[in-house]
Amino acid sequence: MRQLETPTVPKGLTDSFDRLCQVVAGPVCVAVSGGGDSLALLLIAADWAQTRGRDVCALTVDHGLRPEAAGEARFVAEIAARYGIPHRTLRWESPQPGQAKARRARHQLLAAAAREAGSVVILTAHTQDDNAETFLIRARAGSGWYGLAGIQPLSLSPAEPPGVPVLLGRPLLATPRAALRDLLRTHGEDWVEDPSNENPAYERVRVRRTLAEDPALRVRILTLQERLQLLRQLQDQALANWLTADVEVRPDGALRAPLPLPPGERRERALAALIALASGRTRPLRSDALNRLAHRITRPDTLRPATLGGAIVAVRKDRLHVTAEHGLAPEQVNAIPARLAAMVTACSGHM
Template identity: 35%
Template sequence: MTDALSAGVHAVLDRRLAAVSGAPLAVGLSGGGDSRALALIAADWAAAHGRRLLVLTIDHGLNPASAAWTAQCAALAARLGAPFHALAWTGDKPARGLPAAARLARHRLLAEAARGLGARVVLLGHTASDLAEAAAMRAEGSTTPSPREWAPSPVWPEGRGVFLLRPMLGVTRQALRDWLAARGEAWIDDPSNDDLRFARARARAARPEPTPAADLPQDLAGLAAAAQVDAAGVVALPRARLPARLTAAAALCAAGTARPPRADRLARVTTLLQAGRPLVATLAGARIETDGERVLFMREPGEFARRPEAALMLAPGQSAVWDGRFEITAARAAVVAPLAGHAARLPPAQRQALRAIAPKARAALPVLLDGAAAHCPLLEDVAGVAIRSLILDRLLAACGAVEREP
């Protein structure tokens, strides 16, 4: 019989996940009490619904015991009959900002593994205690966000199409440990959680009172649904009632970038937009300009067109994301680069079609370079080339318009 704690978590899984799906469901397992409880509860839910469960464990390489911890996670996965995938954070580790770097690496590894295995949702074991600690950290000046129950993966483009579900935000860490102990389950205690050099450990030691889970503003999804994205990737939004959060999301998505704009820059652009006067500005790699009652967001080519990473080498049949905005597949080997400097090499029909594109958006269009010729698959179909814009899907996911597993 399902107990009250499990039933509460199952209710969240019922609300957010597809009961019938051929896609596997991934769970992030560190071996700590929170993620162990989640793996056990999720395994019961998956078995009841005929869903395949995958277990993903990250070895950060930061503790001599990490290999043994990974082995314990593998043992639990075997007990649950779930395929196990150990993922390692390799390379040099920063001397400063280690927790943030580890978190970013963890999300990147989880997203890449999930997408590669066909999973669209990764379950994470954050609790009500994590919500309280994040709030306490922000009260001390940190910018740490509160974990959300349902959110797109925060890494881009590795996390495209992958969502995170935290179904235990209504349960405290102690309640989960009591639940595990009652079942004779043991868990790993990472000593870094008690290392007071880190803000998270200091917040945890203070035992802050649980706080309600924060969510996106209710009207954000509706406002984002009004967005129009043209073939060139230009995002158009109504100027009226354009909140700062949507402005930031539209800039990131139109630019294909991943680093959110600085708060002071965002506040300045938001104030200027609300003033109602004509505006041209840049934010998070995007050019923002007003067009009557609309605000247009497009890629700001700037220095980007001259950077080495602006050129993408595609192997035959390979799919890859170019500039964080377009997923491109080519039947033959190809080089994808910005249009800047190559417009004269386009075929006549594509040069004609280029006139329909906003002038300031043209330089950042993708072109395939082939000897003396250049071809833009956004202007005309190119044999053996498939291109898909990621911009609108990313914007809708970021603004909460996608509320459950597809």
């Protein structure tokens, strides 16, 4: 079958792909559900890869929770084949109801497939619209400015260790969803419409409708997010610098850092990073518990060893020691330096 030409990378996206992917070895993996956003991302990524002499691999997760899922995976495989893009369907062998469980399974499957392909980055199709929706959802939940800055262009995959750390790259955060649909129409490509995207039982659907009815609100949110993102970049880069300069990983997997921890809001983020690294867990910590422990660390002479998020936090000789509450497997311990390096990369926002 004759391979079709992929759409040209839209103006402004080349730099985004370069920043997220250029120095990463191995193929660039793209998570593709069959929806318009992810299909457009796949075709744009394939064109970028061709200009850079890189390989692309499409990954589709079949959760087995909807009867249409298998057909949607075949739909993606057929489109990938027409463009000469390798494709894999990843099946959740023991599907369980619940969005959180499905999300964890999806990330585990995607990360494992990326590692098998020799890659450490997975591109996802979060758009400018997703960012605006996320702002309202987080604002309603009481998020502070750091969370309201929105979805980040690069983050550590929430897939649980062991294994090589995998990063999630989001090159389309400045691209409107409508522009991606237009690109697919221009090239005669259809896409899958998930019926849940029209179900008002989901908060994101209700928020999406609110923004569609008030375009001016969308503009105001994106303007504010742009400013908050600049502040977050400064905070995250400072955290990356601290992780690089001050955090020591011991052969047994323990982490040590000098006291005091970074000042202000960065104290809690620094502590959360150490706990995540030592415990091997990726789930967010309860903010109230993290805040209390971070405050206690400001008075190290009275701090007794404390546990949080699967880690033991203690002070010894003016240094903070963080270790796993329960013993980690040797491969998990050996992966901690790589996870630290990946965390620094994610904080820096580029590879």
